[in-house]
Amino acid sequence: MSSAAAAPLPVRAAASRTPWLLSAPAFTLFACLLLVPLALTAVLSFQVFDHATGLKNSFTLAHYAAVLTDDYYHGIFWRTLWISALTTLICVLVGAPEAYVLSRMRSPWRSILLLVVLAPLLVSVVVRAFGWSMLLGPEGVVNQAMRALGLPSMRILYTEAAVVIALVHVMLPFMVIPVWTSLQKLDPGVEDAALSLQASHFTTLRRIIFPQVLPGILSGSLIVFGLSASAFAIPGLLGGRRLKMVATVVYDEYLHELNWPLGAAIALTLLLANLAIMLSYNSMLERSYKKSLG
Amino acid sequence: MSFLTLANVNKSYGATRAVADMNLSVDKGEFVSLLGPSGCGKTTTLQMIAGFCEVTSGQVTLDGRDITHAKPNTRGLGIVFQSYALFPHMSVYDNVSFGLEMRRVPKEERAERVKAALALVHLEAHAGRYPRELSGGQRQRVALARALVITPPVLLLDEPLSNLDAKLREEMQFELRQIQRKVGTTTIMVTHDQTEAMSISDRVVVMEAGRVTQIDQPHRLYEHPQTRFISNFVGKANLLEGRVTAAGPWATVEVGGRVQLELEAPGVSEGDTVVLSLRPEKIRLLSQAQGRIGGTVKERFFLGSQWLYQVSTAAGQLAVVCPNDGTAPAEEGANVGLDWAAQQVRLLPGAQGVPA
Numbered sequence: 099m100s101s102a103a104a105a106p107l108p109v110r111a112a113a114s115r116t117p118w119l120l121s122a123p124a125f126t127l128f129a130c131l132l133l134v135p136l137a138l139t140a141v142l143s144f145q146v147f148d149h150a151t152g153l154k155n156s157f158t159l160a161h162y163a164a165v166l167t168d169d170y171y172h173g174i175f176w177r178t179l180w181i182s183a184l185t186t187l188i189c190v191l192v193g194a195p196e197a198y199v200l201s202r203m204r205s206p207w208r209s210i211l212l213l214v215v216l217a218p219l220l221v222s223v224v225v226r227a228f229g230w231s232m233l234l235g236p237e238g239v240v241n242q243a244m245r246a247l248g249l250p251s252m253r254i255l256y257t258e259a260a261v262v263i264a265l266v267h268v269m270l271p272f273m274v275i276p277v278w279t280s281l282q283k284l285d286p287g288v289e290d291a292a293l294s295l296q297a298s299h300f301t302t303l304r305r306i307i308f309p310q311v312l313p314g315i316l317s318g319s320l321i322v323f324g325l326s327a328s329a330f331a332i333p334g335l336l337g338g339r340r341l342k343m344v345a346t347v348v349y350d351e352y353l354h355e356l357n358w359p360l361g362a363a364i365a366l367t368l369l370l371a372n373l374a375i376m377l378s379y380n381s382m383l384e385r386s387y388k389k390s391l392g
Numbered sequence: 393m394s395f396l397t398l399a400n401v402n403k404s405y406g407a408t409r410a411v412a413d414m415n416l417s418v419d420k421g422e423f424v425s426l427l428g429p430s431g432c433g434k435t436t437t438l439q440m441i442a443g444f445c446e447v448t449s450g451q452v453t454l455d456g457r458d459i460t461h462a463k464p465n466t467r468g469l470g471i472v473f474q475s476y477a478l479f480p481h482m483s484v485y486d487n488v489s490f491g492l493e494m495r496r497v498p499k500e501e502r503a504e505r506v507k508a509a510l511a512l513v514h515l516e517a518h519a520g521r522y523p524r525e526l527s528g529g530q531r532q533r534v535a536l537a538r539a540l541v542i543t544p545p546v547l548l549l550d551e552p553l554s555n556l557d558a559k560l561r562e563e564m565q566f567e568l569r570q571i572q573r574k575v576g577t578t579t580i581m582v583t584h585d586q587t588e589a590m591s592i593s594d595r596v597v598v599m600e601a602g603r604v605t606q607i608d609q610p611h612r613l614y615e616h617p618q619t620r621f622i623s624n625f626v627g628k629a630n631l632l633e634g635r636v637t638a639a640g641p642w643a644t645v646e647v648g649g650r651v652q653l654e655l656e657a658p659g660v661s662e663g664d665t666v667v668l669s670l671r672p673e674k675i676r677l678l679s680q681a682q683g684r685i686g687g688t689v690k691e692r693f694f695l696g697s698q699w700l701y702q703v704s705t706a707a708g709q710l711a712v713v714c715p716n717d718g719t720a721p722a723e724e725g726a727n728v729g730l731d732w733a734a735q736q737v738r739l740l741p742g743a744q745g746v747p748a
Contacts, residue, residue, distance in 0.1 A: 287477030290444055293464045294471040295491035295542065305490075309481040 143362035153358065161363035171347075171364070175371065178344045181258060181333075182326035185265040186319045192266065193273030194315055198307070200274070201281040212278070216271050223268060227335040230264045231255055234336070256338035264332045269325060273318035280314030281307075316383045320376050327372050344368045395420040395578055396441070396546055401450035403436050410436045412602045414450070418546075423572055423579045425589035428599035429625070434582045437599070438548055441580065443467050455545060470539030470577070474551040476531045478523040484510070484534050485519040491542040509541035512571060529560045536568070540575060547572070549581040553588060565592050586626045590614065598622050620740050623669040630675075630710045631740075632668040636660050642734075651685055651707040655737040667740045672713040674736040677701065677722060683731030689722050703728060 143161055146154040165171045200212055218226065233239050234254040241251040254260050284307070292302040333343040342350070344364060351361030394417035403411040411433040418424050426434035439445035441452060443464030452460045459467055479487050488509055492502045510516050513533035523531055532552065539547055552568065553561045569592040572579050583589050589596045590610035598606045598613070606618040617623035620631065634647035636657075643657040645666060653668065660666060680686060687705035699721050701712040712730065714721075722728055 285475050285477055285480075287473040287475045288479060290442075290464070291471065291473060291477035291479070291538075292490070293444075294442060294467075294469060295538070296465050296468060296494040297490070298465065301494065306479055 139362045140366060142359055143366050145359045147357050147359045149357075152356075158359075161360045162367070164360065165363050165367050174342050174344055174347055175367075177258070177342075178327055178368070179371075179375075181261055181265070181343065182323050184262055185269060185326045186323045188262070188266045189269050189273040189322045190315055190319055193270050193318065194277050194311065196270075197274045197277035197281055197314075198303075198311075201278060215274050218267065219271050223331045224335065226268065227264060227332050230260065230267070231336055234260050234263070255336065256341060258337075258341065260336040261333050261341070261343070264336050265326050265329060268329075268332060269322040272321045272325065273315075276318040276321070277311055277314040280311040284310055312383070316380065320380060323379075324372055324376060328368065394418060395422075395455055396580075397451075397453040398437070398441070399451045399453070401437070401440060401452060402448045403433070403440060403445065404448045409602050411440070414604060416597060416604070416607065418578060418580065420578055421576045423569070423581070423592060423594045425581045425583055425593040425596045426599060427583055427586060427589040427596050427626075430584060431601075432599040433602040434584075434599050435550060438550055438580065438582045441546070442469055442471055442548055468542065468544055470542055470544030470547045472532075472535045472539050472547070472549045472552045474554060476523075476535040476555075478531055478534055478538070480523050482522075483519065484515065484521050484523070484526070487523070487534055488538045488541050491538060495542065505541055509537040512540065512574070513537045528556055529564060532556065532564060536571065540571070540577065543575075544577065547577045547579040549579065551582055551584070553583075554585070561588070568592060590626070596626075598626070616738065617669065617740065620667055620669075623738075623740060628672050628711060628713075629669045630672060630708075632670065632707055634666060634668060636662055636664045636666060638662065643739075647707045651705070653684075653707075653737055654734050655739060656735055657739040660739065669738045669740055670710070670732065670736060672700070672711040673698075674732050675710065675712045676731045677703075677712055677714050678729040678731055680727045680729055683729035686727060686729050689724050689726050689728060692721060692724055694721075703730060705730065 144157050144159070146156045146158045146160070148154060196215065200208060200215070203211060231238075235241070236251065236253070236255070238255070240254065244251050254263075288306055288310075289302055292306045293299075297305065328345050329343070330345040330349065333341070334346050334349070337343060337346065345368070348361045348365045348368070351357045351364060355361075396416075396418040398414050398416040401411060401414040402409065414433075414437060416424075426437055428434045436445055440447050443459070443462060447460050450460070451458060454467070479490065482490065485506055488506045489502055492505060497505070506519075507516065510519055513536055515530060515533050515537065518526065518530065518534075523534065526534065532555075536552075549568075553564050556564060565588055572592075581589070581593065590613070593610060595607060596610055596613050597604055600619075600621055606613060606622055608616070613622070614627055617626060617629070623629040623631065632647045632653070634645040634653065636643050637646045637652070638644040639660055639662045641656065641658050642654055643660050645653045645655065645657075645668060647653055647668070655668065657666070676683070685705050685707060687703040687710065689701050690704050690709065691702040693700040694716075697716055699714045699716055701714070701722065703710050703712050710730065
């Protein structure tokens with residue numbers, strides 16, 4: 099009897115261990131590949147660097163002070179911020195209607211066009227960046243077309259415009275997919291209901307559809323903003339040597355200046371800034387729709 | 393002049409005709425149900441009235457206005473969708489108020505009318521709630537209030553009760569009818585549930601494979617089904633196949649080779665093969681050697697208020713329903729007599745010539 103009464107205990111203990119065991123592989127991977135390098139980078143960012151002798155094993159806040167006070171870095175951070183914000187905005191304006199149109203298409207076309215939207219993800223970012231540089235360059239297709247129309251040629255390549263155009267192209271699927279997902283969850287009758295109550299198509303979109311896909315737009319913009327702010331290949335290849343964004347500066351500090359601690363400090367500052375912006379944006383928007391959508 | 397008319401309305405999807413030559417006139421204030429099995433075209437018909445589905449040919453007229461090709465948002469009809477289609481991001485109040493807002497009703501009047509509509513469906517206390525915080529029945533009421541608040545000329549109900557559990561469905565049936573009587577809105581309801589259609593409609597339109605097979609008042613529909621399909625779809629029926637042995641105003645039909653049945657059937661001639669319908673509750677269960685024919689109780693089922701017997705007779709197996717009057721029921725295996733009034737045996741028109 100006593101053994102039977104004691105039996106459930108180890109079973110329960112095993113059951114309580116199961117979630118830990120199940121998540122252990124993912125956690126190990128996460129720890130090895132993300133947490134450890136991040137911690138090492140953090141440690142690195144507080145180390146003294148000397149151009150003649152290299153790394154020294156003593157503590158300093160000089161790198162952070164440089165990043166936070168130097169106008170040069172302010173400019174780069176500011177540029178990164180507005181380029182990412184603009185990219186996000188354009189992605190919302192293009193991606194959300196695109197997802198809506200896609201969701202209203204008929205069966206064969208819908209999957210075909212969804213594939214077209216997602217196809218860019220199958221091509222390397224570097225290849226796409228070179229593609230854009232061929233299109234936007236001084237002798238590129240865009241400028242040739244301008245000249246053919248009698249318009250003056252423009253300098254697009256190695257400007258912010260080129261970076262934004264290419265970033266939008268790369269990031270669009272990350273906006274379309276979450277919006278698409280929230281559109282799929284929509285009751286198709288809701289639109290008909292609004293129409294039957296004499297709402298115009300535009301009012302239906304604005305008052306009925308849009309508020310319901312807002313969570314999708316929100317998560318899409320978080321993904322797009324986060325990826326844009328830390329984008330490296332696009333600004334590196336289309337922004338040129340002089341137009342720097344934070345990720346390219348970090349690269350320069352590491353590989354050209356060999357000032358690893360400063361690079362680490364910039365990278366962590368970007369991480370924190372990104373985190374702060376995304377969290378506040380998230381909580382701000384979530385407050386506005388949480389009450390109604392739960 | 394009827395209020396809503398469908399004249400020769402057709403709907404084709406490629407080669408398949410979802411609705412064929414639909415003719416229907418609905419009077420003002422009438423409650424009409426479109427009844428049929430799934431895929432019979434009843435929902436398509438409703439969608440065409442609502443404007444969500446293009447009419448292939450024919451004409452839909454509302455109060456003298458041709459609305460065949462009018463946009464759905466210009467028809468001004470009140471619609472309750474099967475899924476209710478409430479706006480999940482709006483409170484109950486805002487849901488009901490939306491239609492009035494779209495009609496640019498002034499704010500004070502809007503508040504009054506929303507309140508009245510919510511009172512009509514007993515939801516005044518829930519105005520501030522969101523749809524996801526409501527039960528199925530409450531959502532149904534919100535959908536109804538939202539459709540009625542705009543005082544539509546016609547209310548369209550698309551399987552309004554199909555998402556409710558049986559008990560609630562019965563309650564809502566009667567409430568729906570009461571509300572409709574109170575506000576007097578012309579109503580068209582689509583349903584596949586014959587009890588629902590019969591209990592609350594003024595008239596029932598039975599549809600089968602895209603065609604209307606009978607339009608009648610519920611009682612007439614039940615008592616005089618026009619086809620074999622209807623007699624079985626609307627209520628239960630014992631269908632008997634037989635051959636006419638003597639014609640006249642009262643014909644004699646031989647069923648199962650031995651049993652002679654007399655029935656009112658002026659149109660038949662001797663030698664015709666016919667199908668007869670006899671409702672289970674029209675048959676009385678008597679003791680042995682009484683009544684028209686004798687039989688043996690094969691099975692019996694207790695349904696609470698009724699007993700259902702399967703009695704095997706010379707005319708075939710007959711279902712018999714008797715009210716549970718508290719006395720002892722017939723035992724399985726018992727020999728019984730069956731009787732019915734001769735005029736209760738109905739000849740199914742259109743079923744003549746069906747091989748027996």
